[in-house]
Amino acid sequence: QRRLESNERERHRMHLLNDAFQELREVIPHVRSGRKLSKIETLTLARNFIKALTNVV
Secondary structure (H helix, E strand, C coil): CHHHHHHHHHHHHHHHHHHHHHHHHHHCCCCCCCCCCCHHHHHHHHHHHHHHHHHHC
16 A cells, blocks of 8 residues: 555656646747657756856846
């Protein structure tokens, strides 16, 4: 029973994480290539975008 509950919590956590990544993909500018950006690509683009915005300010 505890194992099932633990698995359910982990599935829920991963769904939340994946939803957050999808929201991030939707707000960072990038060339739409017809495929979903990977998590590392998403984070790299977000970091670069934040750096660019910081340089503008």
